[in-house]
Amino acid sequence: MAETAVGPKWRSYGTRRRSTRTLRVRASVTLVLVTVLAVLLVPPLVQLDQQAVDLAAKLQPPSWAHPFGTDDVGRDLLLRCVYGLRVSLLVGVTAALTATVIGTAVGAAAGALGGWADRAVMRLVDTFSSVPHLLLGIFIVAMFRPGVWPVVVSVGLTHWLSTARIVRAEVLSLRSRPYIDAALSGGASRLRIAVRHLLPAVLPQAALAAVLMVPHAMWHESALSFLGLGLPSHLASLGNLIQNARGSLLAGQWWPTLYPGLFLIVPTLAIAGLAGAWRERINPRRRSELML
Amino acid sequence: MARLAGRRSLFAAPVLLAVTFGMFAIAAASPFDPVRAYAGTAALGADRQTLDRLRTNLGVDRPFAERWWDWLTSALTGDLGQSSVMRQPVADVIGERLLWSTLLCTVAFAAAVLVGTLLGVLAARRQGGWFDRTVTSLAYTLSAAPVFWTALLAIWLFALRLDLLPAGGLTDTASEHVTPGQVASHLVLPAGVLAVSQLPWFTLYVRQGVADALAEDPVRGARARGLSEHTVLLGHALRSGLLPVLTLIGSRLPELITGALLVESVFSWPGIAAATVEAATAVDFPLLAALTALATVAVLAGNLLADLLYGLFDPRVKLSEM
Numbered sequence: 001m002a003e004t005a006v007g008p009k010w011r012s013y014g015t016r017r018r019s020t021r022t023l024r025v026r027a028s029v030t031l032v033l034v035t036v037l038a039v040l041l042v043p044p045l046v047q048l049d050q051q052a053v054d055l056a057a058k059l060q061p062p063s064w065a066h067p068f069g070t071d072d073v074g075r076d077l078l079l080r081c082v083y084g085l086r087v088s089l090l091v092g093v094t095a096a097l098t099a100t101v102i103g104t105a106v107g108a109a110a111g112a113l114g115g116w117a118d119r120a121v122m123r124l125v126d127t128f129s130s131v132p133h134l135l136l137g138i139f140i141v142a143m144f145r146p147g148v149w150p151v152v153v154s155v156g157l158t159h160w161l162s163t164a165r166i167v168r169a170e171v172l173s174l175r176s177r178p179y180i181d182a183a184l185s186g187g188a189s190r191l192r193i194a195v196r197h198l199l200p201a202v203l204p205q206a207a208l209a210a211v212l213m214v215p216h217a218m219w220h221e222s223a224l225s226f227l228g229l230g231l232p233s234h235l236a237s238l239g240n241l242i243q244n245a246r247g248s249l250l251a252g253q254w255w256p257t258l259y260p261g262l263f264l265i266v267p268t269l270a271i272a273g274l275a276g277a278w279r280e281r282i283n284p285r286r287r288s289e290l291m292l
Numbered sequence: 293m294a295r296l297a298g299r300r301s302l303f304a305a306p307v308l309l310a311v312t313f314g315m316f317a318i319a320a321a322s323p324f325d326p327v328r329a330y331a332g333t334a335a336l337g338a339d340r341q342t343l344d345r346l347r348t349n350l351g352v353d354r355p356f357a358e359r360w361w362d363w364l365t366s367a368l369t370g371d372l373g374q375s376s377v378m379r380q381p382v383a384d385v386i387g388e389r390l391l392w393s394t395l396l397c398t399v400a401f402a403a404a405v406l407v408g409t410l411l412g413v414l415a416a417r418r419q420g421g422w423f424d425r426t427v428t429s430l431a432y433t434l435s436a437a438p439v440f441w442t443a444l445l446a447i448w449l450f451a452l453r454l455d456l457l458p459a460g461g462l463t464d465t466a467s468e469h470v471t472p473g474q475v476a477s478h479l480v481l482p483a484g485v486l487a488v489s490q491l492p493w494f495t496l497y498v499r500q501g502v503a504d505a506l507a508e509d510p511v512r513g514a515r516a517r518g519l520s521e522h523t524v525l526l527g528h529a530l531r532s533g534l535l536p537v538l539t540l541i542g543s544r545l546p547e548l549i550t551g552a553l554l555v556e557s558v559f560s561w562p563g564i565a566a567a568t569v570e571a572a573t574a575v576d577f578p579l580l581a582a583l584t585a586l587a588t589v590a591v592l593a594g595n596l597l598a599d600l601l602y603g604l605f606d607p608r609v610k611l612s613e614m
Contacts, residue, residue: 249452
């Protein structure tokens with residue numbers, strides 16, 4: 001992956017600039033790998049019960065035995081965080097995939113059909129964008145609570161709008177390309193053009209949007225869980241962990257709050273760094289320092 | 293300008309209609325039962341007949357489109373229904389809390405724009421320098437930090453550890469009256485946290501805008517004329533670098549409201565957003581619907597404001613063509 005950062009020089013900062021970029025990409029790749037491996041391998045390999053209550057060891061500050069300390073009933077926070085990240089990541093990926101599938105389908109349909117259908121769909125997208133995401137999410141969750149699916153659906157249903165816009169813009173720019181004209185004059189049907197020629201061409205953009213949406217979806221899930229509207233508490237996500245830590249925080253114990261938050265920040269930054277490099281690769285002309 | 297505002301308001305009406313209609317449709321499709329919500333625990337022992345009578349009395353046996361229309365017509369006369377969780381009319385709940393939410397959001401947003409612009413300009417002045425690197429990395433980290441987490445850590449540091457500022461609420465528990473001094477000291481932490489959560493975007497956009505502008509011909513021309521670096525930076529680069537920020541003001545508004553929602557709930561700030569969370573927890577549909585509609589109005593108004601500002605500051609934009 002390191003070679004992704006080696007492109008045309010950026011401005012005139014020469015080698016030092018480039019090495020920072022390489023470093024950033026390498027760090028991002030490492031962190032994403034560590035996150036994925038930890039989430040996949042720790043539960044089956046480490047035969048420890050994350051729910052194991054040990055009241056004798058409650059609220060211990062970080063130490064060698066418990067690197068992140070313990071919570072208010074003596075559960076190891078490092079283990080809790082890894083399990084929490086697992087739940088958050090699973091919900092985040094599912095919600096992001098849902099949103100991307102809806103967004104790509106709607107955006108591609110709007111772009112390919114054009115005319116009044118396009119206008120109607122884009123009006124709808126504009127309308128939905130006027131409601132703050134979290135608020136609409138809260139509304140949906142409040143109506144369908146409790147459970148995991150309401151959370152996934154509420155995050156998925158509020159996040160397809162940007163993907164739909166991106167995909168539609170991409171389809172519109174592709175429609176005027178010569179190879180589409182060639183396919184049309186060759187007698188290909190609208191459906192065939194959409195499926196064979198347009199969809200594969202927008203997939204890189206859609207995939208990029210999906211990857212960038214994972215941290216966003218994780219953020220939304222934790223916000224909902226933090227407000228007590230998200231996942232049920234036996235499925236402790238990072239948001240649940242922070243919510244549970246509020247009591248200890250007011251008693252002066254900072255570690256049950258700090259570490260779950262870091263577990264949210266680090267993957268977010270890593271994915272943003274990775275997606276930034278990927279965006280430069282598929283779209284080198286629109287290179288920007290803004291990775292978000 | 294007035295014409296633009298008028299035309300935009302006309303466009304806003306169908307958006308609001310669609311959003312409220314959508315909310316009623318979602319509620320109708322959900323397993324949520326208004327009768328049980330209204331009767332509470334009493335519904336558990338009640339027989340079917342009583343529940344049905346209640347259903348007819350509340351008018352919830354009719355199709356949702358009809359109920360939506362009723363809600364809309366009475367909302368136009370100022371009657372937004374009765375909030376079950378607050379035990380008072382929805383309009384009163386909003387009236388009591390709107391001031392505090394507006395205060396929090398305005399202070400936080402102003403602070404975010406001002407400090408963000410300042411940091412962005414300073415960072416763009418020497419791109420790649422230590423200050424730029426520090427500010428940029430901090431901005432990216434902060435933009436990834438969940439605002440409720442920052443808020444909790446801020447409480448721990450400033451309220452518990454250093455004991456400088458109150459941890460939450462609008463006034464001290466001992467005081468009976470709401471005095472400006474009390475409110476100001478209780479506002480510092482929530483507004484500060486909210487500002488810090490919005491800061492990264494303004495910093496990064498201003499930095500990018502000013503850095504791009506610094507590489508353009510007018511700036512080169514200004515430097516060639518021998519103008520001072522100060523004039524070049526503030527008079528030339530910042531002026532054109534600020535334009536994308538105006539767009540950002542409009543597009544960040546939903547995020548500001550989202551952030552306020554979480555911050556108010558962490559700091560027990562008695563605003564609209566805290567009421568939203570309570571309404572959602574108790575599935576108080578009238579209150580939740582009214583607050584969602586209100587947030588939509590705020591976002592639409594913010595977009596209009598951003599467009600007006602754009603027209604005001606960029607002479608190339610003609611408002612009559614927007």
